[in-house]
Amino acid sequence: MSIAKSLTKLEFRELKNNESKLVIELYNSLSNESIYHRFRGFFRDFERYITSIFSDPRNVIYGAFINNELVGVLEAVYLSDGCYEIAIVVKDNYQGKGIGTRLIAFAMSDLKRRGAKTLVAHTTPDNYRILAISRKFHGTVKCMYEECTTVFNLQSINVDQLLN
Numbered sequence: 001m002s003i004a005k006s007l008t009k010l011e012f013r014e015l016k017n018n019e020s021k022l023v024i025e026l027y028n029s030l031s032n033e034s035i036y037h038r039f040r041g042f043f044r045d046f047e048r049y050i051t052s053i054f055s056d057p058r059n060v061i062y063g064a065f066i067n068n069e070l071v072g073v074l075e076a077v078y079l080s081d082g083c084y085e086i087a088i089v090v091k092d093n094y095q096g097k098g099i100g101t102r103l104i105a106f107a108m109s110d111l112k113r114r115g116a117k118t119l120v121a122h123t124t125p126d127n128y129r130i131l132a133i134s135r136k137f138h139g140t141v142k143c144m145y146e147e148c149t150t151v152f153n154l155q156s157i158n159v160d161q162l163l164n
Ligand SMILES: CC(C)(COP(=O)(O)OP(=O)(O)OC[C@H]1O[C@@H](n2cnc3c(N)ncnc32)[C@H](O)[C@@H]1OP(=O)(O)O)[C@@H](O)C(=O)NCCC(=O)NCCS
Pocket: 033, 034, 035, 037, 038, 039, 086, 087, 088, 089, 090, 091, 094, 095, 096, 097, 098, 099, 100, 101, 102, 122, 123, 127, 128, 129, 130, 132, 133
């Protein structure tokens, strides 16, 4: 493998409870703009947030890594049988390079394998990137006032095709 390829190797996997520090570090590194888009406001209590997600074993946190550096995370929070709420962020310097799209495809494929049927995501109408990605994954987007809700029907998406 060439050096260029090994430098940009992107890997995805589920994160474990004992990796919460990594996730908190990623959140602490984000610009205000990314925090605003991720949390739809200027949220800062990342430690409590990540601890609460890891405290429920039905939730899943996925990570995207480049050369062992965590560059993106996607949290899937269990809502009800077969239904999860998802939220994602990619480190500022790595945005716009296709990582978010691939992390969502990886998470969708894994969640479908675990029996998930529906995924829900919330965003603001000015978040063009996530809205563009949501449409790529055939999400049904409904916007009202300052919030857009996207519903993904995993049964009608060929997620494995999206992984390639
Ligand atoms: C949203 C986010 C996760 C996307 O990850 P990413 O790696 O930057 O996204 P990708 O590079 O995979 O794809 C971005 C897509 O948005 C599109 N896009 C970018 N700017 C756009 C704009 N102004 N209008 C329309 N589409 C736009 C790109 O063209 C690209 O689609 P393409 O691959 O078809 O060209 C990332 O930007 C991020 O972390 N943002 C801050 C947090 C956030 O908004 N989270 C989502 C809400 S929970």
